[in-house]
Amino acid sequence: MYSLIRSILFRFPTETVHYFSMNCLQLACSVPALRRWITRHFSARRTKPMEAFGLRFKNQVGLAAGFDKNARWLRELEALGFGAVEIGTVTPKAQDGNEKPRLFRLPKDKALINRMGFNNEGVKVVAERLRRWKIAQENVRQHKARLIIGGNIGKNKITPNEEAWKDYETCFRELFDVVDYFVVNVSSPNTPGLRALQEKDALHKILSHLQAINQQQPKPKPLLLKIAPDLTASQIDDVIDLALEVQLDGLVATNTTISRSNLLTNQDELKAIGAGGLSGAPLRERSTEIVQYIHRRSGGNIPVIASGGIFTAEDAKEKLAAGAVLIQVWTGFIYVGPGITRKICSEL
Template identity: 50%
Template sequence: MYKLFLRPILFLFDPEAVHHFTFKSIKLSRKIPGVGAWRRLIYSVNDKSLEKELFGIKFKNPVGIAAGFDKNALLLDELEDFGFGFVEIGTVTPKPQNGNPKPRLFRLKKDQAIINRMGFNNDGAEVIAGRLKNKKTKLTIGGNIGKNTATDNSQAKADYIFNFKQLHEYVDYFVVNVSCPNIGDVKKLQDQDFLEDLLTELKQLNATYSNPKPILLKIAPDLNDGQLDEVIEVIEKSGIDGVIATNTTITRDNLQTSADKLQQIGKGGLSGKPLTDRSTYVIRYLAEKSNKAFPIIGVGGIHSAHDAMEKLDAGADLVQVYTGFIYEGPKLVKKINKAIINRNR
């Protein structure tokens, strides 16, 4: 139904406009009595075998929606209706910001992919914390945090600390995002010394709370093996709880979309099908090289239950979808969860 009728209509319009239209439609329709229950009946899978405990948190199921979809924590109840086991909000910055100029979101239909250069557009940590304070859902919530675009890299650590303090009471885990290609000089933010310093300080701050929250690092798919070794070393030295692999890629290799169109689109992070194999490689490398020393959340190019199972088999403990959810529709979550149930039998 979605791929045959709804998606072709939605794909006629600007991707960002469709995103906001869809958000409003889902939000408004849930106010109709019975709609939420109907969605849960259609899309949710409730099975004890799906439950997963990781870094002290019990996840209803191992399929989440990645950061960037619900940046501002506006659709938490509704995403639970669609069967997700957890939602990662953000990327959240200390101050609200509009992000990069439009257009900044592009579909690559032939490649089942998206290029975005959104630039961390969000309502800011204080507003989002207020929203989370009043949330009704008991769904597991991750807080993906980053720096404001205007913040110099020399002052970036203060931005991460501010976000951490603002959101600590309201999220179940944190994700330190230093790998988004849409926010200036990410090379500095991915520097080993900077990361060790930042993550160690966040870990120390976390220990001052009575209920410390897990801290994960989100990494780029474009890191070479030597840099992945450095990631393992950073995690070991800082003592953080895990990794999200991977963010979007800046590469444009082996795409069916024409070079002319790619040039017209310009810069941005590529997500979707072209990322499937690379993100799986990164997951497997980290898991094998570290001897599975830390949990991994796998994300990147999951468009089917098979793609998700590959991530789990490679060493991921949980998976997240985003672009696949847009191309395949809401039944993707149910298909993945059913495949996991069948494997667990």
């Protein structure tokens, strides 16, 4: 059924379809009976709850950052069975992101290329939306397992790298009461210069500063870092050392790649699309390698959330076997459809 719907949706511009589909789902979920039907139909019957970072996830399948940047569709995503949703990347000030078109499908490769550029409504608006969500949840929920919310934070395009730590601090403070864990994003390829912040000294400054603020709170929040799949082994070693030094709670591996190797999509098409981060099936192997590398090098002392090319339960098992504690999907959701969490959870 979804393959038929997908073949129709894939005829229209990618970003338009994203909003259209989610707004339709939102409309459907505004009718309580329909929402209950969607929840019953799409949520896994058998799930394996997971404790990680001191949080209880109702299953191991989360939605990766960038899908619901502004925390608009939490109720709908919960109905589709996700155990966690990572909102963001949010920045202190709202920004439009790059010029459209900026999101492209590569159906032959089961992949996407995006250069969104952290389009978001700004941290204050997003925090306020999350505050309202949280209050509504407290009123309806008594026994049901809660949807875990991750807050993925970044810097504004116009903020120079030397001052990036201030942007991360602003986002951290604004979101502190309304998210369950934080992810520091310095690995998007679509904000010029951002990935230079993955370099040892720059990263140390941002993470140690955030961790210091975090540790002053009565109940600190889990703090994670999201890394790019394009790092060299020695750069990953630096990240691991730093994660241990700053006592990060974990890593998210990985973001999208700037590599274009081994693609079936022809070169002319790729050239016409231009710059951006590649996600989906071609990223699977590299991201698994990185998860495995971190797990081995840290002796399992750094929990990893795996992201990159997960479409099936087999893909998820590969990531868990490599040492991941949780997995996240994004591109797989587009290609497999709304049944993805149920399909994966039922086999884990």
